[in-house]
Amino acid sequence: MTTLQIKNLHVAVSGKEILKGVNLTVHTGEMHAIMGPNGTGKSTLSQAIMGHPAYQVTSGSITLDGQDLSEMAVDERARAGLFLAMQYPSEIQGVTNAEFMRAAINARRPESDQMSIMTFLKTLDRQREFLSMTSEMAERYLNEGFSGGEKKRNEILQMMMIQPKIAILDEIDSGLDIDALKVVSRGVNHMRSDNFGTLMITHYQRLLDYIVPDFVHVMMGGKIVKTGTADLAKKLELEGYAGLRDELGLDIVLTDEDADRLVAVKHE
Amino acid sequence: MNEESLPLPEFTKVKYRTWQLDQMNPSQAQSATSHFLTDELGIEVSGTATSYYYLPKYLVAQGVLLTNINTAQSRYPQQLDKLLGQVIANNTDRLTAQNAQKFNTGILLYVPDHTVIKDVIHLNLNQLSVGGNDYIARVLVYVGRQSSVTILQSAHTIGSDTTKVSLVVEVIADVGASVHYANLDAFSGKTTAYIHREADIRDHATLDWSNVAFNDGQVVTKLVSHLNGEGAVSHANIMAMTHHKQTQGFMTNMVNRGRHSLGHIYQRGVILNHSTLVFNGIGQIIKGAKGSDAQQESRVLMLSRRARGDANPLLLIDENDVTAGHAASVGRVDENQMYYLMSRGLSEKLARELVIRGFMGNVLAEIPTNRAQQAVINAIAEKLKNEN
Numbered sequence: 001m002t003t004l005q006i007k008n009l010h011v012a013v014s015g016k017e018i019l020k021g022v023n024l025t026v027h028t029g030e031m032h033a034i035m036g037p038n039g040t041g042k043s044t045l046s047q048a049i050m051g052h053p054a055y056q057v058t059s060g061s062i063t064l065d066g067q068d069l070s071e072m073a074v075d076e077r078a079r080a081g082l083f084l085a086m087q088y089p090s091e092i093q094g095v096t097n098a099e100f101m102r103a104a105i106n107a108r109r110p111e112s113d114q115m116s117i118m119t120f121l122k123t124l125d126r127q128r129e130f131l132s133m134t135s136e137m138a139e140r141y142l143n144e145g146f147s148g149g150e151k152k153r154n155e156i157l158q159m160m161m162i163q164p165k166i167a168i169l170d171e172i173d174s175g176l177d178i179d180a181l182k183v184v185s186r187g188v189n190h191m192r193s194d195n196f197g198t199l200m201i202t203h204y205q206r207l208l209d210y211i212v213p214d215f216v217h218v219m220m221g222g223k224i225v226k227t228g229t230a231d232l233a234k235k236l237e238l239e240g241y242a243g244l245r246d247e248l249g250l251d252i253v254l255t256d257e258d259a260d261r262l263v264a265v266k267h268e
Numbered sequence: 269m270n271e272e273s274l275p276l277p278e279f280t281k282v283k284y285r286t287w288q289l290d291q292m293n294p295s296q297a298q299s300a301t302s303h304f305l306t307d308e309l310g311i312e313v314s315g316t317a318t319s320y321y322y323l324p325k326y327l328v329a330q331g332v333l334l335t336n337i338n339t340a341q342s343r344y345p346q347q348l349d350k351l352l353g354q355v356i357a358n359n360t361d362r363l364t365a366q367n368a369q370k371f372n373t374g375i376l377l378y379v380p381d382h383t384v385i386k387d388v389i390h391l392n393l394n395q396l397s398v399g400g401n402d403y404i405a406r407v408l409v410y411v412g413r414q415s416s417v418t419i420l421q422s423a424h425t426i427g428s429d430t431t432k433v434s435l436v437v438e439v440i441a442d443v444g445a446s447v448h449y450a451n452l453d454a455f456s457g458k459t460t461a462y463i464h465r466e467a468d469i470r471d472h473a474t475l476d477w478s479n480v481a482f483n484d485g486q487v488v489t490k491l492v493s494h495l496n497g498e499g500a501v502s503h504a505n506i507m508a509m510t511h512h513k514q515t516q517g518f519m520t521n522m523v524n525r526g527r528h529s530l531g532h533i534y535q536r537g538v539i540l541n542h543s544t545l546v547f548n549g550i551g552q553i554i555k556g557a558k559g560s561d562a563q564q565e566s567r568v569l570m571l572s573r574r575a576r577g578d579a580n581p582l583l584l585i586d587e588n589d590v591t592a593g594h595a596a597s598v599g600r601v602d603e604n605q606m607y608y609l610m611s612r613g614l615s616e617k618l619a620r621e622l623v624i625r626g627f628m629g630n631v632l633a634e635i636p637t638n639r640a641q642q643a644v645i646n647a648i649a650e651k652l653k654n655e656n
């Protein structure tokens with residue numbers, strides 16, 4: 001079993017503190033969802049775990065099986081078993097999808113045991129078909145000219161090819177129509193096993209209808225303020241984040257507070 | 269003609285006078301051994317001799333001529349006269365005059381009217397750097413009316429003497445012709461070179477350059493498209509990489525003379541170590557070239573603090589009814605792309621190589637054969653190996 005442990009994590013971006021003491025433990029075999037209003041630090045958490053250079057850990061710790069991530073470069077974290085499906089994947093011309101994924105797989109294997117092209121292509125074909133992606137995507141340049149939906153699928157395809165221990169999915173549902181959402185969810189559910197853990201970040205409860213989490217955490221004001229089961233997400237959908245804040249008696253201003261209230265009223 | 273009295277060509281911001289490019293003696297060296305071609309359609313000229321030749325019978329039957337320029341002088345004087353000095357006047361400057369007077373090797377490709385050639389035509393030039401003398405070559409290409417060709421021209425150095433190169437290429441794309449001229453310049457670190465390519469593009473003809481400058485030595489490269497015809501089109505796509513202490517300087521020029529003509533310059537350069545790379549781009553619209561379009565974009569990536577890079581765009585417009593624009597930048601490696609690749613486990617070194625390849629990806633993608641693309645990819649990796 002692999003464990004990602006986050007203790008009292010404080011993270012700043014260009015000198016401004018965004019995360020103010022996050023505590024969270026993810027084991028392989030578990031699916032966690034993090035929900036929360038806009039601007040509350042959900043994406044900051046995912047970037048800090050992966051090690052984006054713009055996100056500074058000012059105090060607290062992130063460890064993977066006891067190993068301190070702050071001492072590891074981004075690529076070392078990836079090879080240790082972390083994966084981040086990004087909200088805005090980069091486009092890189094001149095580098096094909098297939099070449100990139102094979103390089104990513106082989107980066108995890110010793111020089112003497114690199115995956116052959118044939119084995120790689122067989123695996124790629126299988127996973128690609130599972131995600132209803134066309135065969136020409138393999139020879140297309142990495143994310144170049146991909147639609148929003150294609151990019152998200154491509155992130156999930158990479159995850160399936162790389163087989164990480166713990167994957168962070170940062171708003172993998174944003175910009176997806178319902179069919180694409182089903183396909184992406186199929187990919188994530190397919191990965192579900194005792195050797196795989198997930199931390200899903202989402203605004204909406206909708207994703208959780210397709211990927212049912214074991215735990216739901218609510219983030220507000222740079223902290224996790226409540227943890228529960230999948231039912232917590234349903235409750236939030238009804239009451240909005242402002243409702244939960246008031247119930248918990250938190251002194252936090254929500255960015256889109258009025259919109260949230262309107263939603264809450266409508267549901268009543 | 270007294271070549272001494274002519275000026276040296278202008279390469280803004282490139283200090284190359286001390287290279288003594290105007291003092292060359294042509295080498296007589298020759299080799300019959302093929303170095304780079306095995307079964308491709310095309311010709312390889314090593315020194316002054318032809319070292320590889322394959323032109324399929326069906327093209328011979330259609331009247332296509334492909335020869336060593338020395339053979340052309342005796343056997344095809346008529347075709348030679350139609351081309352030699354017709355695009356680049358012999359008295360343009362001191363270096364073209366020198367080339368016209370002294371060239372003793374090169375290639376002639378003559379494609380008659382209404383000839384569509386699907387296979388890539390390889391034109392390989394090998395400088396034999398032995399005996400201390402210089403390599404002075406001329407390449408002439410004529411593509412007839414409504415004809416279409418793709419040319420892959422490579423230039424290499426064989427040998428390790430310190431020498432110079434003068435390579436001048438003249439291309440005519442006649443009415444309605446479609447030409448893709450890709451070149452891979454890879455002269456050695458001990459070769460100081462002057463490379464000059466110029467094209468006359470006539471009514472409704474297209475000439476696209478894919479210019480890969482992966483030389484290791486001191487090089488100035490001039491590239492000019494004369495958009496003489498109505499609706500003439502030319503894209504000059506250039507990728508260059510400099511390393512160690514070398515300098516590569518470019519002067520890329522589009523001259524819109526025909527109405528509704530289009531000239532686009534797109535340059536991408538990567539600079540390593542102590543090297544210098546200068547991109548000059550000139551979009552020139554002559555009075556009367558109504559409805560024409562001149563665009564240019566030059567971007568340079570600096571990978572070392574000791575490197576020097578310049579991108580100088582210039583638009584000279586003498587007509588009102590036109591569209592024109594330019595963009596230029598000197599920057600560093602895209603951090604977001606690096607982060608993305610490394611987040612998948614790729615080492616910093618490999619990620620950097622891929623990001624750099626991506627930076628030049630537009631030009632790379634247009635190189636006409638997989639083999640040549642792979643050669644460029646390998647060359648990028650090779651140059652990065654010696655970084656800093």
